[in-house]
């Protein structure tokens with residue numbers, strides 16, 4: 001009997017026995033009173049890793065991004081982000097509903113922003129226009145296939161931000177995948193931004209949690225918004241202990257996930273009925289297109305005990321270069337896009353079994 005191979009996301013991992021032991025043994029207090037020693041230790045550790053003054057444990061990446069938006073902006077401000085950013089597409093409209101900001105989108109090249117294009121989108125506040133007060137960059141970029149935004153792009157953006165007076169937030173849900181893939185320390189990416197969130201609950205393998213980092217003053221304001229949104233947790237040291245365990249044990253091993261994703265893509269390169277979106281796999285995600293609707297493909301694959309991501313509504317850039325072609329609508333629905341994500345509950349045998357099954361489903365559905 002084989003087990004189910006779940007590659008819908010890297011959020012599906014289950015805490016290991018060692019992680020559970022660390023959680024069970026965690027010393028706890030009431031974190032709303034700021035006296036949970038394990039939460040405090042995680043926050044200090046995260047801030048140190050990112051070279052920031054302070055950190056704040058939050059229940060999710062979405063809440064980390066929400067707090068950054070609410071703290072950096074005032075209602076009516078303009079916030080710039082990639083058309084395909086998670087904050088744009090998958091956070092249920094929170095920039096509008098919680099932060100009351102206008103979003104302005106720029107188009108990146110496969111997840112990598114063009115600094116001139118960003119500059120062209122900036123607004124200074126005057127009688128008529130809202131000012132641009134925040135830019136969000138996503139590293140790694142999920143919808144673009146786990147792309148790593150290179151450090152030189154972050155540096156150029158940081159310089160622009162200083163000269164034009166806007167803040168930068170990194171949605172680093174998978175920042176450590178970028179760190180491991182590029183060899184650039186997290187603190188160097190973080191130095192190019194005013195705030196950063198990273199998720200413990202994705203490739204790092206924790207059940208819950210993200211950490212938002214920034215200056216002490218920023219984190220103090222963000223803490224009030226966390227309370228407002230109901231994110232003040234009490235004996236959260238149980239969760240923080242998992243985070244500390246993950247920072248000690250689960251960062252370097254992300255290289256295995258990247259290797260597995262590359263092997264998966266290699267194994268699917270000439271698969272019948274499928275087209276890989278890219279052959280160079282930067283981190284832990286493989287996207288491909290099917291000739292049949294993605295939901296049907298996913299259903300057939302599930303019969304082989306392999307789960308993949310086949311989101312119902314998905315949009316991609318119109319032109320291959322990732323730039324809007326003149327006169328083109330910019331985005332179009334893509335009902336045949338599949339995502340596979342590698343993570344710490346997937347080993348190399350799983351990858352080989354997945355390749356065999358995906359190839360056979362591809363062949364059967366296109367016979």
Ligand SMILES: Cc1ncc(COP(=O)(O)O)c(C=O)c1O
Pocket residue numbers: 059060061062063086087138140142171173174199201210
């Ligand atoms: C890039 C990115 N940012 C933020 C999030 C939100 O994280 P959470 O699911 O913990 O709210 C995700 C979730 O997949 C993500 O991929």
